[in-house]
Amino acid sequence: MTATTTTMPPTPRASAPLVARESLWSRIRRGSLWISITTVAIMILLWEVIPQIGIVNRILFPTFSDTILGFGQLVSGGYWWEDLGKTLYAVAIAWVIGVTFGFVMGVALGISPFIRTAITPYAIAVQALPKVVLAPLLIGWLGFGSESKIALAVIICFFPVWIDTMVGLALPNANEFKLMQSLKASRWQVFTKLQLPSAVPMIMVGVKHALLLAFTGVLVAEILSASDGGLGKLAKEFASQLNMSLTYAVVLVVVIIAVALVSLADVVERRVVFWSEESRARKR
Amino acid sequence: MTRTEVIAQIAIDQSEKKRKKFSPYIVTVGLLPLILLAWWLATTVTKSVSPILLPTPESVVAAFPRVLSAMGFGDQVIRTLLEIAGGFVLGATVGFFLGVLLSSSNRLRTAYLPFLSALEAIPTVILAPLIIAWIGFGVEGKILQAAIACFYAVFITTLSGLGLAEPSAINLMRSLKASRWQVMTKVRIPTALPVIFGGLQLGATTAIIGAIVSEFIGSTGGLGYLMIRYRGGYDTAAYWVIIFLFLVIGLVVYLGIWYAERKIVFWRRTEITRPDLEKQ
Numbered sequence: 001m002t003a004t005t006t007t008m009p010p011t012p013r014a015s016a017p018l019v020a021r022e023s024l025w026s027r028i029r030r031g032s033l034w035i036s037i038t039t040v041a042i043m044i045l046l047w048e049v050i051p052q053i054g055i056v057n058r059i060l061f062p063t064f065s066d067t068i069l070g071f072g073q074l075v076s077g078g079y080w081w082e083d084l085g086k087t088l089y090a091v092a093i094a095w096v097i098g099v100t101f102g103f104v105m106g107v108a109l110g111i112s113p114f115i116r117t118a119i120t121p122y123a124i125a126v127q128a129l130p131k132v133v134l135a136p137l138l139i140g141w142l143g144f145g146s147e148s149k150i151a152l153a154v155i156i157c158f159f160p161v162w163i164d165t166m167v168g169l170a171l172p173n174a175n176e177f178k179l180m181q182s183l184k185a186s187r188w189q190v191f192t193k194l195q196l197p198s199a200v201p202m203i204m205v206g207v208k209h210a211l212l213l214a215f216t217g218v219l220v221a222e223i224l225s226a227s228d229g230g231l232g233k234l235a236k237e238f239a240s241q242l243n244m245s246l247t248y249a250v251v252l253v254v255v256i257i258a259v260a261l262v263s264l265a266d267v268v269e270r271r272v273v274f275w276s277e278e279s280r281a282r283k284r
Numbered sequence: 285m286t287r288t289e290v291i292a293q294i295a296i297d298q299s300e301k302k303r304k305k306f307s308p309y310i311v312t313v314g315l316l317p318l319i320l321l322a323w324w325l326a327t328t329v330t331k332s333v334s335p336i337l338l339p340t341p342e343s344v345v346a347a348f349p350r351v352l353s354a355m356g357f358g359d360q361v362i363r364t365l366l367e368i369a370g371g372f373v374l375g376a377t378v379g380f381f382l383g384v385l386l387s388s389s390n391r392l393r394t395a396y397l398p399f400l401s402a403l404e405a406i407p408t409v410i411l412a413p414l415i416i417a418w419i420g421f422g423v424e425g426k427i428l429q430a431a432i433a434c435f436y437a438v439f440i441t442t443l444s445g446l447g448l449a450e451p452s453a454i455n456l457m458r459s460l461k462a463s464r465w466q467v468m469t470k471v472r473i474p475t476a477l478p479v480i481f482g483g484l485q486l487g488a489t490t491a492i493i494g495a496i497v498s499e500f501i502g503s504t505g506g507l508g509y510l511m512i513r514y515r516g517g518y519d520t521a522a523y524w525v526i527i528f529l530f531l532v533i534g535l536v537v538y539l540g541i542w543y544a545e546r547k548i549v550f551w552r553r554t555e556i557t558r559p560d561l562e563k564q
Contacts, residue, residue, distance in 0.1 A: 239414055
């Protein structure tokens with residue numbers, strides 16, 4: 001038999017560490033919560049003290065309290081809500097388009113092993129190309145508006161969904177396919193009853209990853225084009241004015257949004273793929 | 285295998301041989317001229333794509349010698365490669381050792397887990413303006429940006445890979461009086477290597493992205509700087525030459541790490557097989 005092992009682009013991905021989620025109580029009892037709290041406290045203390053006593057320049061490295069003040073200033077500025085809204089809007093649109101496009105492409109190219117194998121070298125090439133190189137071109141072509149942001153974010157974020165759909169559809173093993181065939185399942189039935197259910201947990205990982213990549217894409221476009229507004233533009237402008245406490249505040253906001261997006265995606269993922277091994281293990 | 289199974293197997297093999305008249309890779313090769321043809325049709329013939337976005341293939345081919353022989357081009361390439369390599373080595377080293385450190389204690393790991401998930405979420409590009417304000421437009425800033433971009437992937441794959449070792453293997457080592465160091469180097473790290481290599485691959489890709497973005501935003505040299513200059517002069521063909529260069533860099537790095545993995549981690553193949561065609 002011809003060994004038809006194809007090497008799909010091994011989508012390298014940082015998977016979550018294999019640590020069981022612990023209840024708050026057990027974390028207190030085992031002392032790990034105290035380590036967390038102490039670490040945060042020490043870090044904030046260092047953040048506050050080091051610039052104060054002059055080890056680093058306070059203008060370039062504002063203290064924690066400076067950053068909090070900068071945050072207040074940022075939120076009370078008239079431009080704030082508009083810039084925040086512009087970024088979130090672009091991320092949402094780009095994510096929806098990217099996920100849809102990636103899924104359709106993954107199904108179209110992943111449904112047949114033949115096409116999948118044929119397309120693999122191209123998938124590797126698309127993966128290896130750092131897609132941000134297109135950013136200045138897209139900005140030059142589509143202008144400084146939200147279109148260029150969305151276009152860049154779509155190009156960056158569709159990829160993991162595409163690959164994960166393709167790989168996910170190939171997950172069921174040969175016996176499962178044979179069982180379906182021996183029961184006279186149609187191609188459509190094999191797809192909806194076997195391939196799709198086993199692919200969805202994998203696709204959800206890609207969908208989550210795409211959310212972060214869409215955010216990254218939008219921020220890159222905003223930092224580079226710097227005229228339509230958005231959080232990226234704010235960070236770049238404040239940094240170039242050496243207004244570092246406001247820059248820190250923007251970075252802080254970006255971190256908070258990113259963490260919130262991921263947590264939200266985690267919750268959705270657990271609801272959607274309740275049948276996956278991981279979810280079942282969590283319930284046990 | 286029973287005899288009926290063997291017969292069934294042969295029948296399947298034969299039917300598959302009959303069905304598969306040619307290898308899928310013929311399609312792969314065949315697609316390339318089709319893509320080039322589509323590019324040519326879209327730009328040169330129908331002019332339906334804006335030349336600001338995608339120039340004609342002829343002009344890109346013509347731009348190759350011009351870009352490659354431009355004054356100081358080699359220096360720019362070396363500078364960018366240095367930034368990528370420096371950032372990758374720095375970020376991967378820090379990530380690996382932090383991963384080893386955290387994996388050594390369960391308590392530390394649970395204590396820092398919430399921060400780690402937060403780290404995963406942070407789009408590191410937002411730090412680029414900050415880093416430029418801190419240490420300027422030079423090579424050091426790009427290396428730092430690339431290192432920050434690639435740190436997380438290596439760190440988290442090291443951490444989760446080191447947890448993959450079989451408890452029974454570790455117990456065996458312990459019962460043979462193996463030290464912690466021996467358990468780490470003989471069991472944990474070998475088990476983790478395939479996963480870590482996945483992280484290195486992802487980390488290398490993100491290091492390239494970090495370096496480019498940082499060069500785009502503000503730099504005194506490098507390929508990203510050249511791209512911004514070419515775009516400013518509406519020399520899109522030259523711009524595309526550098527895109528191809530980045531494609532080559534990306535592929536070399538990506539496949540290089542993949543090749544290194546197959547050579548170093550010879551005891552486990554992480555390639556995803558095609559289970560639907562696999563024989564038991």
